[in-house]
Amino acid sequence: MFETYEERMRQMKLYVIGIGPGGEEQMTLRAVRALEKCDCIAGYRLYLELIADLIAGKEQIQTGMMREVDRCTAARDAALAGKTVAVVSSGDAGVYGMAGLMFELCEGKDIDIEVIPGITAACSGAAVLGSPLTCDFAAISLSDLLTPWEVIEKRVLHAAQGDFAMALYNPASKKRTDHLRRVCDIILTIQPPETICGLVSNIGREGESYQLLTLGKLRDTPADMLTTVFIGNSRTRVISGRMVTPRGYRGV
């Protein structure tokens, strides 16, 4: 398949691509061009469906949500076999995406990994709500599948003590229905129940919706795994129906 060693080396290219919240319009041109170069695309089924037109006719490696390691191992092996491979994540490739795992799986292999960033839910969800993350913020996943729950609780507490605005990823799943409530109770030990919060669901996809509410009310509001939760800091307020954390230009 390869004429020379150098030629083979040129083929060992693996892209990890963040496709943003959903669909081609929210990808960068750089991401689109990289996908076009690839023979083989690996990703969670839902994400591949979002970019179906772009990857039509290409080999696809699909597995369900919980099979990340299998999928990424298969992608690595396809790259080692000489294919030009893309591993796609929704949102950004780095933030809760597959980039870290691909570096781990390719350690010691001669594969050139190029990470192509995408719009993460902290940014795409914030844009729907207004501008809740104008200043310093913390991104925290409430999933305890890969992070111990005590670590999550500790991070939420420190983020509240530091008066960070927060973007909370994976606020709930079918098995974890009370994580958001428990986290709100931690924040309520620091911040008042009137703190402005926001929920955004199906960001950038069909059915996109958002809701502004107080921290006290958020505590009793159900969320699902397609929702990103935003917690304001001490200066966040509602302006014309949107959630805004002022930067401070106007001395506010």
Added chain:
Amino acid sequence: MFETYEERMRQMKLYVIGIGPGGEEQMTLRAVRALEKCDCIAGYRLYLELIADLIAGKEQIQTGMMREVDRCTAARDAALAGKTVAVVSSGDAGVYGMAGLMFELCEGKDIDIEVIPGITAACSGAAVLGSPLTCDFAAISLSDLLTPWEVIEKRVLHAAQGDFAMALYNPASKKRTDHLRRVCDIILTIQPPETICGLVSNIGREGESYQLLTLGKLRDTPADMLTTVFIGNSRTRVISGRMVTPRGYRGV
């Protein structure tokens, strides 16, 4: 200029657009299409130069770096006069961008503000380094022009105590040369000097470069305003010359 009130209302549209780190290739298609619709583009000169081809022939509102309020007020007034206006920020429109200020300036006016997110430096810089922000992270600006220095110190301390990876924006300027050193000294009270850190300069632009180093060494390394600094958490390590925070899939 307008036939009917309804027609005028349709004109009162203002986009706040994140153009990503630099140049059209790193913008989303949604951002490009919005710019095409606009009559008038407001932004810092350097950012408008990055997208010069896209906005050729359009009215431009440029002011220097420190004149954000003047520029955004002029953009609002152009929208009120019936123009379709875009205010552009580098990176994301929300994160340290102009979205928050535009909502403040347009409060009480009949202007429909649409925020179009872009790739923020936390994500674009992370992609250059490897995957330092795979898990929970905090974004903190070290500029004390709009945030009191004590607040910045408090946030850095809590981010370190929470074992967040960190993306530090605006680590220095001509007037502020010691902020990064002071912040490293705070983190060093919590994390060991061997903690993996990274610097990325001119992300996505000509002259892009990066450097991996330890926290102990970062303390004595100069940075400038075109650099974004990444601080690893307790699990961040170097894999094949890149900075990687494992997500935990492999039980690491």
